[in-house]
Amino acid sequence: NFVLMEALQWTTGDTSLPLSVCSLPCRTGERKKVVKGVPCCWHCERCEGYHFQASEFTCELCSYEKRPNQNRTSCQPIPIIKLEWHSPWALVPVFISVLGIIATTFVIVTFVRYNDTPIVRASGREMSYVLLTGIFLCYIITFPMIAAPDVVVCSFRRIFLGLGMCFSYAALLTKTNRIHRIFEQGKKAVTAPRFISPASQLVITFSLISVQLLGVFVWFAADPPHTFVDYGEQRTQDPLNARGVLKCDISDLSLICSLGYSILLMVTCTVYAIKTRSVPETFNEAKPIGFTMYTTCIIWLAFIPIFFGTAQSAERMYIQTATLTVSLSLSASVSLGMLYMPKVYIIIFHPEQNVPKRKRSFKAIVTAATMTSKLSQLAAERPNGEVKTELCEGVEAMPPTKTTYVSYTNHAM
Template sequence: SFIYFPLSLDSSLPRFHYQQPSSICSLPCKPGERKKLVKGIPCCWHCERCDGYQYQLDEFHCKRCHFNERPNENHTSCTPIPIIKLEWSSPWAVVPVFIAIVGIIATLFVVITFVRYNDTPIVKASGRELSYVLLTGIFLCYATTFLMIAEPDLSTCSLRRIFLGLGMSISYAALLTKTNRIYRIFEQGKKSVSAPRFISPASQLVITFSLISLQLLVGVCIWFIVDPSHSVIDYEDQRTTNPHFARGILKCDISDLSLICLLGYSMLLMVTCTVYAIKTRGVPETFNEAKPIGFTMYTTCIVWLAFIPIFFGTSQSAEKMYIQTTTLTISVSLSASVSLGMLYMPKVYIILFHPEQNVPKRKRSLKAVVTAATMSNKFSQKGGFRPNGEAKSELCENLETQATKTSRLTNSSVSSNSFCSI
């Protein structure tokens, strides 16, 4: 038998504070938590938090937010994911913009100087037609920086496709045409004294614009037809584990592979120009710009060899957009700066500060120049076995003899003094 004693609470005791015990199995869940019922006990449950990108849909369910949304702090609803882009005030943009502005000012200064002294000997000797084409390409390389940092939209993305590779194509097409012309002239000199074909200024322009047209027609026009340009918001690139740090990136629809394909033709021109620069490295520097072009191309190759691992090595970085854009714009600007500094600044320095050197040299026929190149190759190996410049003296004597014969045939003033003074 059991004896029952009634249980009662004495609420008359003022010094004790009491709370009537709850008679339920589980406490209510907090906001952002769903109820997971205990099997067989419908009045009991466990509270589970809606984690990740989920929010509390109702008392018993969590649901994943839309791809462009993230849950709020207590996971009770979804909010739009913030959109980011490269801002003009960002440190990642300030440095490339500064380099581009300085480069544009320097390019315009060179153009103004060349136009003002257009008929002086040093400007004529540099090949005015291709010089202006090359300066146009250098200017576009600097201007590309502003397109890469501007807010992506339909027009900006379209201009990026056109001008990102165009500036480099114009620059390297002009340099390739120059080095190819030099190579053909001095290769022809090994066989005969007749001039090679297509070395006139008009022919050089036709060759240059033919190379540029390939970039425009194949690389740009066909791409526009197959895949029209537009801007996109990439929500996957920075979809972090913690939704609080998730960001959407506003960018143009140009993948890394498409970007390399866009620059691939320019790099092909660059490599080909470097090959010709190596082949013409032994040409006497008084005859042409082979050595400055060679130094330009070697330095440019180093710049782009450094660009490739940096660009692709940061593909998994959270700062990918900033690093890749900055690296690309600085590489393009540095390539333009190398060409501008090595090919034009020495000429501008002579034009402005040493006008006494900006004088016409004694004219030489093309046959004499080609003959000089032939003899230079002939006697270059002998110089190592003859002391005190004996080989050079023999070369100069032969040049003088050949120059005299050529001047009698062509009624032109021919001189080998400039070559023998090297």
């Protein structure tokens, strides 16, 4: 028989003898699927996805926070990740924030150093410091947003996420509203409107800010801050690439609510900025505030599709954190650059321009605003030269008013 076996020739040229078994043993990570009616025969099936080989014949699903190991014989914890400081997604926002903090500190120091000079007084010292505080907070929020989440960090995120914007736009809204009321009142009477003093402006501003703080305190009471691991955000098809993301308990809805009030203040301020765009620029900061608000609105209109459009991305945590922090820093930079850097430039490099401006009566200010409005209305009907000449002659012909003189430029802001 042995000689006969040696004499056998296989068509494949393989001289090895075939095994006399129905099925071969399964490899590690595979289960046996018995052939119906033939209990000694089976097919080998690999445990797929997040399943592991629980026994010779079964695969079982790992618990939600675990994944199968390399050979699928057991489960192991899914690695937990967070945004690292050395990540490019963190380095860029931190760099912008550090530059902004340095610039804001420089402006604050300059304003404090030259606190009694005309240009600082004309800016409205009290409101300027409130606005600078808001700008500073917008830059500071970058650090708790990137820091490793814990109860303290999550608490800071809740408090300061919308507070910086609230400080900034509450102050700007109060300014633009005051300017609007002054010139609307001036069209009806020569008396100044109520609540335009610096103390009144501070009360109005902090009343607006208190709404944001009240909302935060209610949020703290209803749902104390805590952390959790989101295993669903990066639960990939390949378990080897699965990650859990350590996060604060701030959902997209909570984020919208936190920023929503500040965005409402921003939009309202923009509306008032449009209404006061025709005010003579020599009297107040209406036009710089207007340019600031238009640019800020563009920044946040770009933020919304980027932030929510990446909700299904594997890089969601990195993109959304970077987008939010950069948007906050850019909006703060716009306010700082347009409203304060020109003043700091004059204070430091052109002190000869830092002198009191000629005081004008309330009626004279309103008259100038009215002339500007008429000039805009008549520009489409007559040549520019004729319109300007007519209006200038009208202003020169006006008799001097006996209204009590006030320094509008020193108290308008």
